Amino acid sequence: MRYLVAALDHRLEGEIADAWAAWRDAYLAELDDTLRRLRAQASRNSVAQAAALHSAIDPLLPAERRSEGLSRKALWTAISTPGVTCVLNGMRSAAYVDDSSAVLGWASLETVESIYAAASGAITQLG
Secondary structure: OHHHHHHHHHHOOHHHHHHHHHHHHHHHHHHHHHHHHHHHHHHHHHHHHHHHHHHHHHHHOOHHHOOOOHHHHHHHHHHHOOOOOOOOOOOOOHHHHHHHHHHHHOOOOOOHHHHHHHHHHHHHHHO
């Protein structure tokens, strides 16, 4: 989008350039507002989905792990899944790797099937 706008800014001349500049400024302001609203809505949806997942799976987890982040709970479930021998995890930063690696020292979950079912149900209910 920036490339296209810059190209038009540099190529247009005269009256059409003035008309373009006025339209461009109004359009970009509306686009920015629309994108801000979409980001806000996406953030609210993400918070709602995370809350629904926590609510659905927390009763199935040991009490001492219920306060953990959703990413740790997901990794723990994945590495506890029978037949799974490798779980790929992003390595955005050393802190992220350290945080994620903590689950390797946790005892395996015995209720993975029910956790998957509860998570699936929560996601389905959100639509």
